[in-house]
Amino acid sequence: MKLPWRRADDSAAESATRPTAESGADAGQACPSLARVLAKVVKAERPEILDIGPFCGATAVFLADRGARVSVGELELPLPPPPAEDAPAPPIHLAQPDGRYHLVLAWELLDFLPPARVPELGRELNRILAQGGFVLIIALADASRRAAAPRRPPRYRVLADDRVAWELASGPPLDRYVHATREIERGLAPLSVHGIHLQRSQMREVTLYKSMG
Numbered sequence: 661m662k663l664p665w666r667r668a669d670d671s672a673a674e675s676a677t678r679p680t681a682e683s684g685a686d687a688g689q690a691c692p693s694l695a696r697v698l699a700k701v702v703k704a705e706r707p708e709i710l711d712i713g714p715f716c717g718a719t720a721v722f723l724a725d726r727g728a729r730v731s732v733g734e735l736e737l738p739l740p741p742p743p744a745e746d747a748p749a750p751p752i753h754l755a756q757p758d759g760r761y762h763l764v765l766a767w768e769l770l771d772f773l774p775p776a777r778v779p780e781l782g783r784e785l786n787r788i789l790a791q792g793g794f795v796l797i798i799a800l801a802d803a804s805r806r807a808a809a810p811r812r813p814p815r816y817r818v819l820a821d822d823r824v825a826w827e828l829a830s831g832p833p834l835d836r837y838v839h840a841t842r843e844i845e846r847g848l849a850p851l852s853v854h855g856i857h858l859q860r861s862q863m864r865e866v867t868l869y870k871s872m873g
Contacts, residue, residue, distance in 0.1 A: 667796060669710060669745055673683050688817075688819045688823045688825035689823065689824060689859065689861070690822055690823055690827070690859075691729055691822055691823060691824045691865060692822055692857055692865070692873070693734070693796060693855060693857050693865035693866075693867050694796060694818070694821065694822060694824065694865075695821040695822035696855065696867070697763055697794040697796060697854075697867055698763070698821050699821070699852045700794070701728070701762045701763045701794065702726050702728065704762050706729065706758055707727060707728040707729065707762045707763070708728065708729050708731070708761045708762050708763075708790070709723050709729070709730050709731070709761065709762065709763045709764075709765065710716045710730075710731045710732070710733065710756060710760075710763070710764045710765070710788070711723075711730065711731070711732045711733075711765045711766060711767075712732075712733050712734060712735060712754065712765065712766055712767075712769060713734070713766070713767035713768070713769060713812060713813055713814075713815065713816055714734060714812075714814070714815040714829040715732050715734070715815070716815050716816060716817050716818075718817050718818070719765075719817055719818045719843045720732060721816065721817060722818045722819075726821075727760075728751055728763075731756070731761075733754065733755060733756065735752065735754065735769060735781075737772055737812075737813070737834055737836070738772075739752065739773070741775065749777075750783050751780055752773075752780035752784055752835060753776060753784065754784045754785075754787075754788055754789045757788065758787055758873055759787075759788070759789065759790050759791070759867050760788055760789075760790060760837065760860075761788055761789055761790060761793055762789075762790050762792075762793045763790065763793060763794050763795075763796070764785055764789065764793070764794070764795045764796070765796050765816070766781075766785070766795055766796065766797045766799055767796070767797070767813060767814070768797075768799065768800075768810075768813045768814060769797070769813050770797050770799050770800050770839065770844065771799050771800055771809075771813075771836050771837055771838070771839070772812075772813055772834050772835070772836060772837070773787065773837065773838060774835070775837060775839060775843060778832045778839065778843070778844070778847030778848065779847050779848075779849075781847075781848070782847055782848035782849060782850075782851060785848065785851060785868075786850055786851055786870060789851075789870040789871070791870055791871070791872045792833055792869065792870065792871075792872050793869065793870050794854065794867055794868065794869050794870075795848075795851060795867065795868045796865065796866075796867055797844070797864075797865075797866045797867075797868070798816075798863050798865055798866075799838075799839060799844065799863065799864050799866060800836070800838050800862065800863060800864075801838070801841075801858060801862045801863065802838070802862035803838040803863055805861075806836055806838055809836060810828055810829075810831065810836075811833035811834055811836060812828065812829045812830075812831050812832075813829060813865045814826040814827060814828055814829060815827050815828075828848070841856065841864065841866070850870075850871075851868040851869065851870055852868060852870075852871060853866065853867070854866055854867040854868055855867045
């Protein structure tokens with residue numbers, strides 16, 4: 661099956677800090693947070709996983725082979741502006757059913773939402789997660805590296821339970837934000853932070869969960 665990969669030129673700064681999916685089958689970087697949540701999720705009788713990053717067929721196949729039912733969807737970026745100057749912006753909405761997913765892979769999506777709109781995403785994630793479900797987010801921690809970071813959410817390829825690689829997605833450049841960890845925790849409430857892992861590239865792996873009630 662031909663996978664939907666698109667070659668793109670990486671800057672020297674990006675390739676020096678973050679392995680891409682185009683360096684060969686053994687390329688990639690450790691992602692221990694993914695391994696931890698997958699170990700929990702695959703124990704469910706019929707685990708449901710939603711990937712809301714740019715679609716990657718190889719990731720969907722990998723997760724299906726781990727016994728999960730995989731759904732994919734992308735949030736329209738940039739977010740649509742208000743229809744009129746004084747009108748509120750259309751709310752963020754994930755076209756997914758309530759309480760369904762044991763794991764949502766949001767990858768780097770959060771970095772492309774302005775701080776004021778992060779709570780909207782938090783409410784939607786809380787709505788679609790099953791009780792005890794998890795969210796995995798990868799977010800830039802060091803503002804000084806923002807200039808060299810991708811200007812669109814990258815496409816993530818899962819190579820193993822604890823290893824991923826990424827590639828640039830096509831499209832116009834977007835504004836990228838650096839959210840403080842405390843702002844992420846507050847903005848995505850009522851989800852609770854389950855763990856934080858800082859990669860050498862200064863990207864944070866943040867896992868959150870929905871309480872059992």
